[in-house]
Amino acid sequence: MNKKRSIIFSLVRGTAAILIALAVAALLIFVSSDGAGAGEKLAQTADAMRQLLIGPAFKSSGGISVKNLSDVLAAMIPIVFTGLATCVMFSANQFNLGAEGGIMLGAFVASMVAIYAPLPPVVLPIAAILAGALAVGAMMLIPAVLKAKLGVSEMVNSLMLNYVVLYFIKYLLNSHLADKSKGQIMSYPFQAHAAIPQLIDNGSKLSWGFVVALIFVVLVYLFMYRTRWGYSIRMIGINQDFAMYSGMKVAAVVVLSQVLGGLLAGMGGGIEVLGRYTTFNWNTLPGYGWTGITVAILAGNNPAFVPLAAFFMAYLNKGCNLMSTYCGVPSQLIDILQAVIFVFFAAEQFLSGYRQKLVVKSTQEELKRAAQEAQEKGEVK
């Protein structure tokens, strides 16, 4: 299939997935709304959909809503990092789902450094974030080395590892590290100079972490497309036999991709916790890792598209929150929306009939051209 047809297919497919998801959402809102007649229900649905689609960017009066937009941008920070982490791992065909536990462990380790390490300003947050990243990089060695050496499925391992991490952190927090003077389970407060400064001080928690996230998008893109290691990761992802035959160190690269994914997820955790909170109080998995998987799939594993996909997810999330605040639509709807988009993007066979038609058309054109060329050559002879 030629390039133009491929792009057309991707666009049609992506748009169709999103439209179907929105249609499903509209249907669910319509069914669950408490309006009296069909007309009232329809009006409520329209109102809710307006909140979902336009609310995150515009005030109801019409102007641009800076607060809502900065909320969206702030929410992008952790999912850009988990999205990047997942991109790197999935590019190597490693279905490591550990970004979720990774971001939690990264946040926890960074918090501990932020509370206890006697370090000066500027150095402290950087050291905290690096410590978080390194911890998660080391954690990912478990599924990575098991995969490379013994062929154990990294998917199962990393998935279970998320819960090991969660309960280990909960145990440490509950039994040893909790601030007993507080009514809830949380750590002692971070040292004040551990906080990452805010870009806009409007309570959105849009910190300089956003800028760091964008810098890392560029760095990861360069790594994946402009260095021999990123290149090896991608080639192994496309065809591992080819990579081996070409003389790449397949096992080492399989490990490398997952450790890198861990470093990125851990860094995201540290930045999120130091940019948004003053104490560590997560007692459940934050969900950023799962969203990161959706982001990576939407971005087609290309780091360059991660910010776009992350913005899209954060925007939808904010829209759903607004919908639940102003229109009484349950905020869990975001999960359904996400699931539907995810299903259609991940579904290999979605619109495959349409794709097959394009392929057949291309191939037949090519065969015809080849036959023509052969004939012309024959005539010349």
Add this chain to the structure above:
Amino acid sequence: MAEEYVVQMKGITKVYPNGIAANQGVDLNIRRGEIHALMGENGAGKSTLMKMLFGLEQPTEGEIWVNGEKVNLSSPTVAISKGIGMVHQHFMLVPSLTVAENMVLGMVPKKSGLFIDKKKAVELTEEYSKRFNLHVDPTAKVMDIPVGMKQKVEILKALVRGAKILILDEPTAVLTTQETTELFRELVNLKKDGYTIIFISHKLNEIMEITDRMTILRGGRSMGVHNTSDVTPEVISRLMVGRDVVLKVEKDRAKPTDEVLRVRDLEYVNEWGKKMLDKVSFSVRKGEILGIAGVEGNGQKELVDMLFHLNTPNSGTVTVNGENIIGLSQRDIRKKGVSLVPEDRMLYGIAGAASIQENIISDRCGDKRLNKGLLFDMKAIHEETDRLIQDYTVLCKSRDQRVDNLSGGNIQKVVVAREFSNDPCLIIADQPTRGIDVGATEFIRKKLVELSRSGIAVLLVSADLNEVMELSDSLIVMYGGKIAAYFEETDDLTDSVMGEYMLGLNHQTPDEIRRVCHE
């Protein structure tokens, strides 16, 4: 007339999702009660055609008629209900279950509606085993029985399900000679009982022995149907491989110098216990092309696998310029200057979803000249790619085009461009021109000669008789995992002489063969 045919496939075209047209307008007519051969080289479209007849794949265009009735074979279940059974090349059996349990999979006899009636399963197996004279042990576990018996189980499985038309996909590929003889006897019996058999193979002698008619496929198209008694092996081979297009490549006499590749007493027994390589010894010297001819499946593939560590030999030595390469990684083998044009170019040769450029630099991505510090030197990489695209006349829109969007010939040119350009001292070319167009074939052959004359050692493995005879300076023939003949000169060789060695009708003495070691 329609009743004469039990199966008719009319104008079948199949385009796979990756854009490969595996069949183009193929007609296949099978008479009731005949053994019909479906012949062709690897990739000619035999398996695809049969997968459609068994409902595993659906045709893009065309019609299938069974017993004079147009059918839509949407799944194997439908095909089975129409009386079609298939014995796959790789057995579809559950190794940990017994023969009888495998026989009744999916149609299990029940005891009081709930439990598996094992006794009945055994009885059923014995009944069919007797009726068709196919002896199997119903209570043995499949993993413990020999390959020949597994195949019988597969055939019985199809028969139990009421198959009247049996498709056998390269049934002899995994069998020993004795097992093959036995299989043929059984097939003839089945034919006497009125069964129709479609026999996929590319082994000429087998086809001549047991089939009534044959349909030959080449490059996804039908080359017509013939009565076996009317054609000679020569005609068949010409139809199969298209030997009528003889490409002449000009080359002067080789002046071989130092030994580069040295293979001694290489032995390999495959996972089914079949000896695929039996004390193979030869040498390839600088500046010569040594050809390896032979009917496919006589150890050539295994030999190449050993040389590039895609498999490990049981015993024997392989050295390149005096240094051992057995057990080394592909990375280290490449460092010793060995290049491989792999037989399966889609599996090893390319990363399909990557660009031409990314496919060109796969073996040299760590080279200093292509890197600037941590980053790739994109300018150097572009230059290298563009130069190779030009030198090897790869037809493409740009270096960023996906390599699997190219035609087969251009994909192979990309592989060859990479393998020939990294300063090798030894090139192993395994079926370098299989299934590609005439232009690309000619180009690659000329390039091989040119490189050998510049002082590179070339080992050419090819099932294309024309190719090995035309290109090789000297030639060995492999048969049954052994070297059957060595010819120091190829000028006076004829097809018929080659054919005798290739089909195992003749072989040279150990002393004659030993000359290829140049000792």
